Amino acid sequence: MKLKRYEAMTLQEALKAVKAELGPDAVIVSTRRVQRGHKWLGLLSQPMVEVTAAVDRVQPEPGLGRNDHPSVAFLEEKLPSRDEALTRATDFERQLQLAAWLDPLNRQLAEVRDELERLRSERASHTISLDPIRQELEGLRTMMHHAFSDRLRHRVGTLPSSVATEFDALVSVGVQPEVAYELLRAVAETLGTMGLVQAQAVREFVWERLEAAIAVAGPSEPIEGEPRIVMLVGPTGVGKTTTxxxxxxxxxxxxxxxxxxxVTLDTYRVxxxxxxRVYxxxxxxxxxxxxxxxxxxxxxxRHRDAGLIFIDTAGRSPRDAHLHEELTAIGRxxxxxxxxxxxxxxxxxxxxxxxxxRYSVIPIHRxxxxxxxxxxxxxxxxxLLYLMGIPVSYLAMGQRVPEDVTVAxxxxxxxxxxxxDVSSSANDTVFERSGALTSP
Ligand SMILES: Nc1nc2c(ncn2[C@@H]2O[C@H](COP(=O)(O)OP(=O)(O)O)[C@@H](O)[C@H]2O)c(=O)[nH]1
Ligand SMILES: [Mg+2]
Known part of the structure; x- marks a missing residue:
C-alpha cells in the first residue's frame, strides 16, 4: 500500500493530481480543508483541500476496498451531480460531495467578506466633514465656543495690555483661547507684584510658563539589566515604520x-x-x-541581551474594528x-x-x-500636550533616515x-493694579 498526500485549491484539482500519479484505482483515505500560508499575512493565507490517497502495489480485485474508501475514478464520476450524490452516497462520500460543492461557494464568500472589509475601511478613511452628524456637532460646538468666548473676551480685557498682546500672539498660532487665558492669568499674577515690566520680559515669563505647562519624556535610552522595549502605535501612514x-x-x-x-507586528500587509526588513x-x-x-x-x-527593542505595529485605520481587539491582545x-x-x-x-x-485601550506613555x-x-x-498631560518623546520633521528626528x-x-515677535517698547506695562485680574 502506498500512501500519499495532495493539496490543491479544490477537491477536483486534488483528485486530478491523485489520478495522474496513482491511477484511477487509487482510493481516497481522507480529505480535509486546511489553511495554508501565514495566518496573519491575510494575503498569503489560502483555504486548501488536502487529500490523502492510497494505492495498492498489487491491483485490487474489482470493487475491493471501495466499500471503505471511494476511488478517484468513482469520485470524479460522482462529483458533478450533486443530487445524485446526496441521495446515493455513503456518509463519507456525502461529505466529499458537499465539500466539493461548497468549495467554490466558500471561496466566493471569502471574496465577498474581503470586499466588505475593504469597503468598510475605505468608508472609515473618509474625512469627518462628510459625516452630517459630526458636522452638526461641530456647528453646536462652534456656537458654544462663541458663547463662551464672549465671557472669555471680557476676561482677557481685564488683563494688562502686554499680557493681552501675548494672548493674541498665542491664539494666532493656534493655542486654544481658554488654554492661553489660563496660562496668562498665572503670568499676570506673577507680574502683578513687579511694577514696570518690559514687553520682552513679559514674553520671557510667558515662555517660561508655556514650557512648564507641558511634559517631555527625554530620549528612550537603554536601561540597566534589561532591554528597553519601545512600541510605536498609531494610525496608518503617520510614519511609525520610518520613525x-x-x-x-x-x-x-x-x-x-x-x-x-x-520587531514587527505589522504583518497585515506583506x-x-x-x-x-530593508531598513x-x-x-x-x-x-x-x-x-x-x-x-x-x-x-x-530571544533578545534579552539587547539594549533597545523597537516594535512596529500594524497601520490600521483608527475606526477599524480590529484595532481594539489587537490593542487588547497586545495589552494582555x-x-x-x-x-x-x-x-x-x-x-x-x-x-x-x-x-x-481610541488608542488608550492600552496605556499611552508618550x-x-x-x-x-x-x-x-x-x-x-x-x-494636546497641555490638555492630555502625556509627555512628548520625539519630533520627526522629514523623510530622511535617520537624520530627520530629534528628542523633544x-x-x-x-x-x-x-x-x-513682540515689538520692543510699545507694550511696556505698568503692573500697578493687582485688582486688574478678575477671577474666572
Ligand atoms: N514629510 C514627512 N514625511 C514623513 C515623516 N515621517 C514619515 N514620513 C513619510 O510618511 C509615509 C508613511 O510612513 P510610514 O513610516 O510607512 O508610516 P506608517 O504607516 O505609520 O508605518 C512615508 O512616505 C514616509 O516617508 C516626516 O516626519 N515628514
Ligand atoms: Mg508601517
Missing part, C-alpha cells in the same frame, strides 16, 4: 552603539514587513516578525512596554484627541509627533509655536 528606522539608526550607529533589535538590512540589525501579539513575548525573550502580553502614540502634526486637534482616546515639516501652525500640538525638549516645543 522606528530613524530611532534604530541613531541607536545602532551612534558614538556608543546600542544593541538594537526590530509590503509593511518588507519595508522594515534592518541596511542598519545590520536583526528583525523579528511576530505573527500575532501572542508571539511578541517569545520574540523579545506580560511585557514591559513603553508605548509611543505616533501622530502626524498635519492632523487637526480634534482628530488628534480622538486618536488619543506622544510622538511626525511630519512637523509639513504642518502649518503648531498650537494644536501644544494644546520643552524649549523646542515652544520654539515650534513660532510666536510673533
Amino acid at each position: 522606528i528606522a530613524k530611532l534604530a539608526g541613531l541607536a545602532a550607529q551612534g558614538n556608543r552603539p546600542v544593541k538594537t533589535v526590530l 509590503a509593511a514587513v518588507e519595508q522594515l 534592518a538590512r541596511i542598519l545590520k540589525i536583526p528583525l523579528e516578525v511576530a505573527v500575532s501579539p501572542h508571539e511578541l513575548a517569545g520574540c523579545i525573550e 502580553q506580560r511585557i514591559k512596554l513603553e508605548t509611543h502614540l505616533v501622530l502626524a502634526a498635519t492632523a487637526e486637534e480634534s482628530v488628534l484627541k480622538e486618536m488619543v482616546r 506622544l510622538l509627533f511626525t511630519k512637523l515639516d509639513e504642518a502649518g501652525r503648531l498650537g494644536h500640538l501644544f494644546n 525638549t520643552r524649549r523646542r516645543m515652544i520654539e515650534l509655536l513660532n510666536l510673533p
Whole structure:
C-alpha cells in the first residue's frame, strides 16, 4: 500500500493530481480543508483541500476496498451531480460531495467578506466633514465656543495690555483661547507684584510658563539589566515604520552603539514587513516578525541581551474594528512596554484627541509627533500636550533616515509655536493694579 498526500485549491484539482500519479484505482483515505500560508499575512493565507490517497502495489480485485474508501475514478464520476450524490452516497462520500460543492461557494464568500472589509475601511478613511452628524456637532460646538468666548473676551480685557498682546500672539498660532487665558492669568499674577515690566520680559515669563505647562519624556535610552522595549502605535501612514528606522539608526550607529533589535507586528500587509526588513538590512540589525501579539513575548525573550527593542505595529485605520481587539491582545502580553502614540502634526486637534482616546485601550506613555515639516501652525500640538498631560518623546520633521528626528525638549516645543515677535517698547506695562485680574 502506498500512501500519499495532495493539496490543491479544490477537491477536483486534488483528485486530478491523485489520478495522474496513482491511477484511477487509487482510493481516497481522507480529505480535509486546511489553511495554508501565514495566518496573519491575510494575503498569503489560502483555504486548501488536502487529500490523502492510497494505492495498492498489487491491483485490487474489482470493487475491493471501495466499500471503505471511494476511488478517484468513482469520485470524479460522482462529483458533478450533486443530487445524485446526496441521495446515493455513503456518509463519507456525502461529505466529499458537499465539500466539493461548497468549495467554490466558500471561496466566493471569502471574496465577498474581503470586499466588505475593504469597503468598510475605505468608508472609515473618509474625512469627518462628510459625516452630517459630526458636522452638526461641530456647528453646536462652534456656537458654544462663541458663547463662551464672549465671557472669555471680557476676561482677557481685564488683563494688562502686554499680557493681552501675548494672548493674541498665542491664539494666532493656534493655542486654544481658554488654554492661553489660563496660562496668562498665572503670568499676570506673577507680574502683578513687579511694577514696570518690559514687553520682552513679559514674553520671557510667558515662555517660561508655556514650557512648564507641558511634559517631555527625554530620549528612550537603554536601561540597566534589561532591554528597553519601545512600541510605536498609531494610525496608518503617520510614519511609525520610518520613525522606528530613524530611532534604530541613531541607536545602532551612534558614538556608543546600542544593541538594537526590530520587531514587527505589522504583518497585515506583506509590503509593511518588507519595508522594515530593508531598513534592518541596511542598519545590520536583526528583525523579528511576530505573527500575532501572542508571539511578541517569545520574540523579545530571544533578545534579552539587547539594549533597545523597537516594535512596529500594524497601520490600521483608527475606526477599524480590529484595532481594539489587537490593542487588547497586545495589552494582555506580560511585557514591559513603553508605548509611543505616533501622530502626524498635519492632523487637526480634534482628530488628534480622538486618536488619543481610541488608542488608550492600552496605556499611552508618550506622544510622538511626525511630519512637523509639513504642518502649518503648531498650537494644536501644544494644546494636546497641555490638555492630555502625556509627555512628548520625539519630533520627526522629514523623510530622511535617520537624520530627520530629534528628542523633544520643552524649549523646542515652544520654539515650534513660532510666536510673533513682540515689538520692543510699545507694550511696556505698568503692573500697578493687582485688582486688574478678575477671577474666572
Ligand atoms: N514629510 C514627512 N514625511 C514623513 C515623516 N515621517 C514619515 N514620513 C513619510 O510618511 C509615509 C508613511 O510612513 P510610514 O513610516 O510607512 O508610516 P506608517 O504607516 O505609520 O508605518 C512615508 O512616505 C514616509 O516617508 C516626516 O516626519 N515628514
Ligand atoms: Mg508601517
